[in-house]
Amino acid sequence: MQNAQQTARVGLFFLLGMALIWVTFETLSGGKILRDKGYQIVAGFDTLKELKEGDDVRMAGVKIGEVAATRLAGRRAEALLRIDTHQVIKEDASAVIITNGLIGTAYVSIDLGSDRAGSLKPGAEIRTRNTPDINEVMAQIGDLGKKLEGALQGISGAFAGDSKSPGLVQRIDQLVTDNRENLSRTTANLQLITDKVNRGEGTLGRLINDPKLHDELVAGVADLRSGAAQAKSFLASAQSLVDEVKSGRGTLGTLVFDQKAGDDLKASLASLRSVSDKISRGEGTLGKLLGDETLLRDMRSLLRKADRALDGMGDSGPLTAVGVVANGLF
Amino acid sequence: MAAETSNPPEENESILTSAPRQAVRPFLRVLEGIGSCLRLLLEAARHIPTLPRQFGRFIEQCYLIGYTTLPIVAILSFFIGSVLALQSGYAAANIGPKQFIGLLVGLSMARELGPVMAAVLLAGRVGSAIAAELASMKVYQEIDALETMNIPPARMLVLPRLAAVLAMMPVLTIMSDLVGWFGGAIVAKYTHFISIEPASYFATMRQYMDFGDVLNGLVKAEIFGFAVVLVCCNIGLNTRGGPREIGASVTRAVVTSLILILVLDYFVTKALM
Structure with a gap:
């Protein structure tokens, strides 16, 4: 019985140990023995820097394989990359060695490549880029x-x-030292002004502190706006007027733009001029009227006579005047 | 068979009686020890086919070597891991990279201290017991009795122990590793000048460690454990004289085992790199 118990304990102990070894193995190496062998591709670089066997190969940060071997091939260094079977690498994808921090671990980073490109065959060579x-x-x-x-x-x-x-x-x-007095005076003035403004004194102060003034200002602005609107409509009508004139409609339009009317006007002006010339030379009735002195004298004497006649009429009384007027009327 | 085991000491005695050869005596004794160990190993290897029939003895030795040694290994490893974290944290406090304490403790425990500590405790706890048991059997002529009955001691006493230590050392070592890691994690979290979260402690361990490091430690532990048991069996079986010699044999067995562990450690580490 005791023997059987001892055997069971040893068995349990052993199994526990094996289980712990397995767990450690899975945790640290991710069960590499059971993993598929994947496929290999070649990446050539000028220098592999810190890269060594067993370093990660990552695509967009996800581990997809590791560096299987590193070797010198002629004038360049080559890294054989083992990629997991189900991972597809595009033909236009490129590999770059990333040095991870200052302690010198490195990995190969492969970008995703374009969507349409074909996939890289096992054993093929991937494009590479060198980083500083x-x-x-x-x-x-x-x-x-x-x-x-x-x-x-x-x-x-x-x-x-x-x-x-x-x-x-x-x-x-x-500058400050030389102008200390001025500066302090300016500052004092500024202080004075701001104090006044605060107290609501002066135009600015009232503007800032008095709501009524503000309302008025707003109303004033509104008036200005309506005035501007009116001015606009006035301008619009002026514009339409000008347009009409331009199009030759209306009197002014005809005057300005109608050739015939212009000619008429010229002819009228010419005849007016000849009339005025005649007048100024004293020709004709009107000319004589204006230019002849005798006519003026005649007119004067005539008027004097008429004056005298009227005086006489005034003396004969208002009835006579009424009679004269009535005579004149009927 | 009886003549084989008793012959070498007699020959040695005759060689060492002459005065000039007294000077090379310790050297000769080392060589003698190596030789008799190898002979014992070969003899035990010859009886490997009988191992299934000795399953009961194998289990008993497994129990003694593995199961009963676990508590002390666990306690010791816990404190080794803790003190490693503490010391490296103290060192790193002025430099900065505290998150690498996890890696440092992890690697030290897995590659070096786990196997070495397990082997040292094995030598102290199991090796001494083996040497004492076999020495007393030899002194009280039980070994002679076995040989008379045509039961080679290498088959009945040595082979089950060697098989048991091979089976148990990996278990002890992995437990030592894990307990040490957790001890380090606890100290790293609760020490005020370190205070790293266990997540970050284990993250660096996972990032930079490989199972190869642990496997390296397991291989070392197998070699150390095997050597310790073989040496202790050999010294026990080669005890001669009265009961006082039993104590001397135990001392010799433990001291030899410890020296052997550290010497082997260097060479095995170098070979496994």
Whole structure:
């Protein structure tokens, strides 16, 4: 009985141990022994950098295989990549070696390629791209640092100045020192103005503080707007008028654009001119009327006579006047 | 068979009596030990076909070597893992890469400390017991009695132990590894100047470790365990004299085993790289 118990314990112990080994194996290596062998493709690089056997091959970050072997092939280095059977790599996909952090682990990253491209056959060669080595990048960063330092030195020189010319800071300092009084006065004035504005004094203050003024302003703007609208409509009618004139309609239009009317007008003006010439020469009745002195004298004497006659009429009384008027009327 | 086992010591005695040869005596004893171990191994290997018939003895030895050794291995590994995490955390606190504590503890336990600690405890706990048992059997002439009955001690006493240690060492080692890892994880989480989450501790372990590292440790443990049991059996069976010699044999067996473990460790590690 005790023997059987001992056997059972040992059996359990052994099985437990084996189970733990299996679990560790699955966890750390993902059960590699049971995995399919997949297929291999070749990737050629100028340098494999930190890449070594057993490193991951990833597509879009997902592990799809590993580096089966690395070798030198003529003037380049080749990595044999073992890819899981069900993973398809497109013909136009390209591989690149990614160095993962500073401690020097690396993996091969393959991009997805285009949708329409065919898939890579086992044993085929994949396109590769070379990326800058971390050391190169570091060297570039070093150069950049030097440049930055130079630039910063220039800036600080501009600020601090040298023995010959004072720097920016010194100049600003001088400016402030020289104008301290002015500045403080300006500041005091500003203070005064803002105080007034706050208290609602002055136009600006009222504008800011008085709601009524604001309403008026708004109303004023509304008026302006309606005025502008009216002006617009006026302009529109003016425009239509001009259009009508242009099209030769109406009197003005005819006048401006009708050739015949123009000619008529010219002829009329010419005859008017000849009439006025005649008048100014004293020809004709009107000319004589205007240019002859005797006619004026005659007129004067005539008027004097008429005046006298009227005076006489006034003396004979209003009845006579009524009679004269009635005579005149009937 | 009886003549075979008793002959070499007599020959040695005759060689070592002369004065000039006293100087090379320790050297000769090492060679003698290696030789008798190999002879014992070959003799035991000759009886491998009888192993199924000795299943009961095999199970008994498995019980003693594996099952009863587990608690002490677990306790020791837990603290080894913890102290590794603590020390590496202390070292890393000023440098920065604390998440690699997981990797450091994982690799150290799996490749080195797991197998070595399991083997050291095996030597201390099981090796001493084997040496004491076989030495007393030899001193009280039970071995002679077995030989008289044409039962070779290599078959009945050595072979089941060697088979049992081969079966049990991987189990002890993997448990030592796992307990050490978890010990490290606990310390890494609850020590204020480390405080790494177990998830990140195990993530670095998973990312940078391979089962090959664990397998490496298991292979080492098999070699250490096998060597420890073989040496202890050999020293026990070669005990001569009275009961006082039993104690001397035990001491010798343990000391030899420890030295052997560390010497083998170097060479096996180098060979497995």
